[in-house]
Amino acid sequence: MSRDMSRLALRALALAGAMLAVGMASAETVGSISVENAWSRAVPSGSNVAVGYLAIRNDGDEPDRLLSASAPFAGEAAIHQTNMTDGMMRMRPVPDGVPIAAKSTVLLEPNAYHIMFMGLTKPLNEGDTVPAKLTFERAGSVDITLQILGMGAQRPKTGPQQ
Numbered sequence: 001m002s003r004d005m006s007r008l009a010l011r012a013l014a015l016a017g018a019m020l021a022v023g024m025a026s027a028e029t030v031g032s033i034s035v036e037n038a039w040s041r042a043v044p045s046g047s048n049v050a051v052g053y054l055a056i057r058n059d060g061d062e063p064d065r066l067l068s069a070s071a072p073f074a075g076e077a078a079i080h081q082t083n084m085t086d087g088m089m090r091m092r093p094v095p096d097g098v099p100i101a102a103k104s105t106v107l108l109e110p111n112a113y114h115i116m117f118m119g120l121t122k123p124l125n126e127g128d129t130v131p132a133k134l135t136f137e138r139a140g141s142v143d144i145t146l147q148i149l150g151m152g153a154q155r156p157k158t159g160p161q162q
């Protein structure tokens with residue numbers, strides 16, 4: 001490869017990385033609440049359940065609470081929490097929602113809080129983006145966009161969750 005060619009290739013790589021970083025760092029804001037790095041995994045054919053993860057930042061002086069979620073690609077969405085109980089990973093619905101203390105960030109991430117999407121009405125493929133809506137007790141509702149990562153993804157490659 002000539003020197004010019006390799007320099008061009010490097011520049012293209014850097015640009016792709018920057019675009020990816022911008023894509024993953026997108027934040028959707030309502031009131032004092034910002035939702036960042038929303039993502040889910042590609043779903044294998046035959047499964048109709050997906051899991052959503054994201055970071056919720058509360059810049060306000062008052063606590064808030066994530067009450068519910070919904071998405072046009074799922075018949076139902078519920079907030080779940082995964083815990084280790086008697087040596088087994090179990091998840092259960094969170095009827096009171098997820099508290100978001102003032103001036104704090106709460107991560108919905110693997111093996112913790114997450115959003116369970118059930119009754120998927122369309123396949124989720126790696127590279128897709130899909131819309132969803134979150135409703136907070138104080139801030140109200142915000143439309144978010146989930147990036148669909150690969151089936152084995154554990155977290156986004158960039159952003160505050162890393």
Ligand SMILES: [Cu+2]
Pocket residue numbers: 080081091092114115116
């Ligand atoms: Cu779950």
